[in-house]
Amino acid sequence: MPSTTSxxxxxxxxxxxxxxxxxxxxxxxxxxxxxxxxxxxSLFRIEVSGLGLGKGSRKxxxxxxxxxARTLTxxxxxxxxxxxxxxxxxxxxxxxxLALVFALLLDEDRARARGFSxxxxxxxxxxxxxxxxxxxxxxxxxxxxxxxxxxxxxxLPEVDLLSPTGIYFALANIAVWxxxxxxxxxxxxxxxxxxxxxxxxxxxxxxSPVQVALRIKIPLVVPxxxxxxxxxxxxxxxxxxxxxxxAPLTNSLSRTWSPLMKVYQDAFARGxxxxxxxxxxxxxxxxxxxxxxxxxxxxxRAFGGER
Amino acid sequence: xxxxxxxIRPEIPMRFDIARKAVAAGLGLALLVGCGSSGGQEPExxxxxxxxxWAPNIEKVxxxxxxxxxxxxxxxxxxxxxxxxxxxxxxxxxAGSGPDLAQVEFQALPTLVSxxxxxxxxxxxxxxxxxxxxxxxxxxxxxxxxxxAIPQDSGPMMFYYRTDLFEQYxxxxxxxxxxxxxxxxxxRTKAPDKFLGTFSSNDPGWFAGLAQQAGGSWWSVDGDTWxxxxxxxxxxxxxxxxxxxxxxxxxxxxxxxxxEWNKALNDGTQIGWVSAVWAPGVLAGNAQSxxxxxxxxxxxxxxAASPRTGNWGGSTTAVTAGSKKQKAAAEFAIWLNTDxxxxxxxxxxxxxxxxxxxxxxxxxxxxxxxxxxxxxxFYATAQxxxxxxxxxxxxPNVNVAYTAYKNAFGAAITGGTDLAPALAExxxxxxxxxxxxxxxxx
Numbered sequence: 001m002p003s004t005t006s007x008x009x010x011x012x013x014x015x016x017x018x019x020x021x022x023x024x025x026x027x028x029x030x031x032x033x034x035x036x037x038x039x040x041x042s043l044f045r046i047e048v049s050g051l052g053l054g055k056g057s058r059k060x061x062x063x064x065x066x067x068x069a070r071t072l073t074x075x076x077x078x079x080x081x082x083x084x085x086x087x088x089x090x091x092x093x094x095x096x097x098l099a100l101v102f103a104l105l106l107d108e109d110r111a112r113a114r115g116f117s118x119x120x121x122x123x124x125x126x127x128x129x130x131x132x133x134x135x136x137x138x139x140x141x142x143x144x145x146x147x148x149x150x151x152x153x154x155x156l157p158e159v160d161l162l163s164p165t166g167i168y169f170a171l172a173n174i175a176v177w178x179x180x181x182x183x184x185x186x187x188x189x190x191x192x193x194x195x196x197x198x199x200x201x202x203x204x205x206x207x208s209p210v211q212v213a214l215r216i217k218i219p220l221v222v223p224x225x226x227x228x229x230x231x232x233x234x235x236x237x238x239x240x241x242x243x244x245x246x247a248p249l250t251n252s253l254s255r256t257w258s259p260l261m262k263v264y265q266d267a268f269a270r271g272x273x274x275x276x277x278x279x280x281x282x283x284x285x286x287x288x289x290x291x292x293x294x295x296x297x298x299x300x301r302a303f304g305g306e307r
Numbered sequence: 308x309x310x311x312x313x314x315i316r317p318e319i320p321m322r323f324d325i326a327r328k329a330v331a332a333g334l335g336l337a338l339l340v341g342c343g344s345s346g347g348q349e350p351e352x353x354x355x356x357x358x359x360x361w362a363p364n365i366e367k368v369x370x371x372x373x374x375x376x377x378x379x380x381x382x383x384x385x386x387x388x389x390x391x392x393x394x395x396x397x398x399x400x401x402a403g404s405g406p407d408l409a410q411v412e413f414q415a416l417p418t419l420v421s422x423x424x425x426x427x428x429x430x431x432x433x434x435x436x437x438x439x440x441x442x443x444x445x446x447x448x449x450x451x452x453x454x455x456a457i458p459q460d461s462g463p464m465m466f467y468y469r470t471d472l473f474e475q476y477x478x479x480x481x482x483x484x485x486x487x488x489x490x491x492x493x494x495r496t497k498a499p500d501k502f503l504g505t506f507s508s509n510d511p512g513w514f515a516g517l518a519q520q521a522g523g524s525w526w527s528v529d530g531d532t533w534x535x536x537x538x539x540x541x542x543x544x545x546x547x548x549x550x551x552x553x554x555x556x557x558x559x560x561x562x563x564x565x566x567e568w569n570k571a572l573n574d575g576t577q578i579g580w581v582s583a584v585w586a587p588g589v590l591a592g593n594a595q596s597x598x599x600x601x602x603x604x605x606x607x608x609x610x611a612a613s614p615r616t617g618n619w620g621g622s623t624t625a626v627t628a629g630s631k632k633q634k635a636a637a638e639f640a641i642w643l644n645t646d647x648x649x650x651x652x653x654x655x656x657x658x659x660x661x662x663x664x665x666x667x668x669x670x671x672x673x674x675x676x677x678x679x680x681x682x683x684x685f686y687a688t689a690q691x692x693x694x695x696x697x698x699x700x701x702x703p704n705v706n707v708a709y710t711a712y713k714n715a716f717g718a719a720i721t722g723g724t725d726l727a728p729a730l731a732e733x734x735x736x737x738x739x740x741x742x743x744x745x746x747x748x749x
Contacts, residue, residue: 046744046745047744047745048421048744048745048746049745050531050747051528051531051532051533051703051746052421052703052744052746053417053420053421053449053451053703056423057421058421058422058423070743137566138566141565141566141567142567143567143570143571143576144566144567144570163721164721164722247713248509248562248564248565249562249565249566249567250562250717250721251508251560251561251562251716251717251718251720251721252717252721253717254713254714254717254718255710255713255714256710256714265710268394269390269706269707269709269710270704270706270707270710270740271394271397271418271422271706272744
């Protein structure tokens with residue numbers, strides 16, 4: 001490691017700026033400018049004169065916070081937010097519980113075929129959401145589904161996962177299938193970094209493997225659990241590809257099922273980028289508040305000793 | 308980036324301004340001289356035209372033009388289809404990077420005209436008005452003096468059925484909607500696992516065609532006011548008719564164009580399809596195993612004494628407002644859709660049903676589609692049906708109405724409720740959108 005005195009003294013005062021320049025330029029280009037432009041767009045609306053068929057019959061007029069008022073009072077947007085909350089309430093606990101159980105099992109020294117199981121559970125994460133949804137779509141549609149055929153063979157009642165209630169389970173299932181592996185790897189890595197001698201001490205004190213898991217391993221991976229929860233909540237609120245791909249297959253999914261689908265419809269079906277921009281800003285703000293709220297609540301407990 | 312554009316504008320050098328004035332003067336002169344002279348306002352010499360389209364194999368037809376017009380080369384680009392292409396055209400027009408020509412569906416014309424994407428080519432194209440049926444021509448003029456596109460193909464609706472299964476169950480081809488309902492019920496009693504058809508909440512264009520047949524008129528213009536009557540008496544009649552069939556289980560209610568529906572067409576679960584003239588191409592792709600087993604008949608009628616049909620789909624070739632070669636582009640659009648050789652190629656290569664009147668009696672339509680080898684009079688019947696197509700005015704927010712259809716009808720069908728309130732919801736969403744954009748709505 002070079003000592004501080006070996007740093008060339010004559011390097012100009014600009015050097016540090018030169019080093020941060022790429023990051024700053026990228027930040028401005030791909031984050032700050034698009035966000036500023038979105039906010040700018042959200043303050044305008046299109047006004048049509050006459051039949052709207054002549055030249056120049058559409059013009060942009062300043063509307064202040066009008067688009068925001070409309071977004072916040074939009075019934076479909078609110079309903080979409082509720083639907084996504086219901087979906088998230090189903091998805092996030094199931095996915096993280098499964099991920100934690102798998103991680104604990106893989107961390108157990110007596111478990112067999114650990115490498116293979118790890119890969120097998122992780123593999124669905126490598127499949128793009130759209131492909132996964134198409135795949136599951138075939139398995140859900142009664143006439144192409146082997147599950148439904150099996151149920152009929154066994155004279156069991158048919159389960160319609162594409163019914164208005166079933167659709168929540170259908171969508172959550174796709175996300176659980178794709179997401180468990182990723183979360184499991186994060187938790188498993190955290191488990192592996194726990195010093196082994198803690199387990200030995202616990203065993204000497206007479207702890208069973210279950211007690212080791214509950215009293216030592218889980219409390220020590222709480223920071224990783226908080227992190228995976230945060231990522232899962234953010235991903236849940238942004239759900240778009242799965243319901244969009246599944247919608248043409250069923251009557252139960254509207255084209256504005258989730259808030260982001262509504263934004264897409266506004267921007268590209270209605271051609272109204274201004275209200276879509278306002279809705280995007282609102283969604284981003286909600287996500288921001290939610291993420292930081294979640295971190296604040298859990299930080300004192302989870303990261304107490306690390307600050 | 309609108310903000311950037313406004314920032315840059317003051318810096319445009321003066322000579323551009325002069326050039327613009329010169330072009331404007333040239334345009335004015337050309338208009339004074341008349342439109343018959345070739346290349347009046349546009350630079351002579353070789354030029355290239357860009358063309359966004361999606362009809363299958365249309366590049367083969369374009370090649371014929373390029374062989375005959377080496378100085379007016381058309382460069383094809385398959386960017387997207389249908390509604391997606393509308394989105395692309397809107398975006399590219401804002402960015403100033405659009406093509407010279409584009410394939411556009413009839414229902415998208417008002418939306419694109421309203422956004423200044425399409426050029427008015429009346430000066431070059433008015434002379435070909437007589438080549439097309441009045442109802443079709445009306446759709447490219449939007450009822451005014453402008454001409455915004457050249458019609459390419461139309462999609463008159465017809466009824467398709469499995470001849471073998473109709474014979475097996477002793478069914479006759481329904482001529483009226485009453486007969487269609489009776490046939491659907493009879494089939495359900497004879498074969499409880501089969502359906503005569505399905506009501507699809509996925510295909511607003513299909514429902515719009517059925518509404519046209521019943522005499523529905525969803526948008527109309529009164530002075531500078533739009534009138535929206537999606538829930539008019541004719542459309543209500545169609546909605547309540549299908550509502551009844553779905554409620555009693557006489558027809559299926561799964562959407563079209565899903566893996567499940569493809570399978571049902573293939574294995575004979577669906578033994579009929581209310582579709583349009585382009586159906587043979589779809590069946591050939593989705594239900595290969597049923598080749599030769601289908602036949603086409605006119606759509607069942609509300610009033611058998613005065614047969615009518617509606618259009619599902621159909622497209623045009625349009626010239627963009629941003630194009631600097633509008634005259635050359637319009638010439639190509641006219642050639643593509645009226646020249647006998649070009650239209651014949653469109654039929655045989657792209658499998659479309661041409662909109663031009665003369666083309667419908669041409670030799671290209673003498674043979675039936677390959678998927679219907681036995682029905683030798685396929686195109687003769689198609690032509691008879693096409694001549695009964697009802698005219699229709701599309702509004703400037705068809706996409707909004709279509710999304711509302713998918714959401715409201717889908718919800719009504721899963722909820723097992725009547726379709727009439729869904730129609731009212733479609734009407735409300737369409738009017739609300741027009742009002743929100745500042746249109747005058749009557």
